Amino acid sequence: MLSFLAARQTGLDDPIRFRRAESTRRVLNLELNSDRDVAQIHGNGVNTLDIEVIEGRYMLSGGSDGVIAIYDLENNSKKPQYTCKAICTVGRSSRHVHKFSVETVQWYPHDTGMFVSSSFDKTMKVWDTETLKPAEVFQFEGNVYCHHMSPIARKHSLVAVGTKDPKVQLCDLKSGSRIHILQGHRGEILSVRWSPRYENILATASSDSRVRIWDVRRASGSLFTLDQYNGDKSKASSEAVNTAHNGRVNGLCFTGDGLYLLTTGTDDRMRLWNSASGENTLVNYGKVSNESRKGLKFTVSRGCSPEFVFVPCDSSVAVYALHTGELVTMLRGHYNNVDCCEFHSDYQELYSGGKDCNILAWVPVVRHADVEDEKATSARGGTQSVANPAFEDAWSSSDED
Structure with a gap:
């Protein structure tokens, strides 16, 4: 250096x-930091994490107990050993708390004054961070598995929502209503992700083994369906029988530049796709153990060469080289299955949450x-x-x- x-x-x-x-x-x-703890708030497993990009200081968590917590990641004590404390929570005593498991939390991409959560209680709530009260509540007919807001959108304020219904729901934060549905999947929607490169491009994954890429400005259907065998992409999406995995597809993640899309499935495989053409790059990551019946939250590094993928794998986090598929290391520290991980690109740190109710901090160690x-x-x-x-x-x- x-x-x-x-x-x-x-x-x-x-x-x-x-x-x-x-x-x-x-x-x-990266190693488990013995000097940094994250306060244990959740009584059941930690399902989802999100770190805001405005200051890179505050982290959201959502758990199977319905509780939401906001942590301050900054070391205010200035001591070598410290605990990242929860500065506020939406706990069981709050009348606004989710009744069942919180599956996804996300900061509003442009302002820390708002965040969105979705739950198995069939609701998605838009929260005011200052008051910790819902500014808007969207009701759905089935369990809500996932939602996502575009990190770059300026021309729309849509939230894509995946539920037990095979139709992808698009909710408008400005009007407070559901304005559109995307039809094409035949099973519950387990993961949704907006492209970080084009604000109108959306990827959706389903229990029907398919991943569809949409341009939400088009009303005629998806642009194409990913095919693990790289079949003919010229076929109309309604006629396509292509599958991305030989099982439920429960995880999606774009690379930071939006050029590639990663998918995970219950066939214990992870695949890397060219997001523009839908081509399977055929990178072999080996067996990526995945028994989750819900969405799997994994993440990609930023600003590295090569880039790395962090994937929950049983009670560990597997770290792979993005373009070669090489298993770099296994981060071990949880006592039960890991359900989510979040990369902090400002400091190249990683946070992971699991069924052991713990959130662990993995930080670079200077030897x-x-x-x-x-x-x-x-x-x-x-x-x-x-x-x-x-x-x-x-x-x-x-x-x-």
Whole structure:
């Protein structure tokens, strides 16, 4: 790192190259932080997490007990050992609390003054953060498995909602009503994700083994259905029998640039797709254990080279190299199955929640040997090498996505 800093200061190296290299090094050194605890609020499993992107300071959690908590991730005590405390909760004593399991929570992408939660009590609630009261409540006929707001949308304020009904619901935050449905799936909708690249593109996953890509401006149906065998994409979506997995598809996640889409299914497989063409890239991640009957919340790193995927896998979090499928490491620390994880791109940290009611913080560890190597390398005027040769391109590539 010291050699990178010297090269950056003298103008010999691109700052982007240094930033990506350091981000990659930090992700490769993630470990369970023994000095940082997250207060245990939930009496049952933790289903969902979300970190706001405005300040990168506050984290939402939702649990099987119906409780919602907001944590302050900042170390206000300035002590080496500290606990991220819940600054407020919507607990069982609140008359506004969800009656059953909270499946998804999400901060409003442009303002921390609002967040949205959805639950098995057949509701989606839009909350005022200041008062912790619902500003809007949407009622549905079946359990709500998931919802998602676009991280980039400026021309619409739609929330995509997946329920036990095979129709994807689109709710408008401005009007407070359901304005449209997307028809095409034949099973319950387990995951929905807006593209971080195009504000009108939506991906949906279902128990019918299919993943559909939609342009919500079109009324004629989905753009295409993902086919694990890379069949003919020219067929009309209504005629397509393509399947993305040989089981329920319960997880979706776009890469940060929106160029690729990751899917997980109960066939114990994870697949990487070109989001524009729908092509299966055929990256082999091996067996990715997945027995969840609900949505699986997994995440992708940001600003690394290569990028990494963090996937709940039984009682661990599996870390894969995005484009090669290589299993980098298994993060072990939970006592029961992990249901969700959230990557903090500001600090290259990871938070995971599971059925053991715990939220664990995984942070980059600076090893003494690494520091000594950096000092020796800098003294020789050489270039820094990384411990894992499989990721040397992180230190040699100066390209930015």
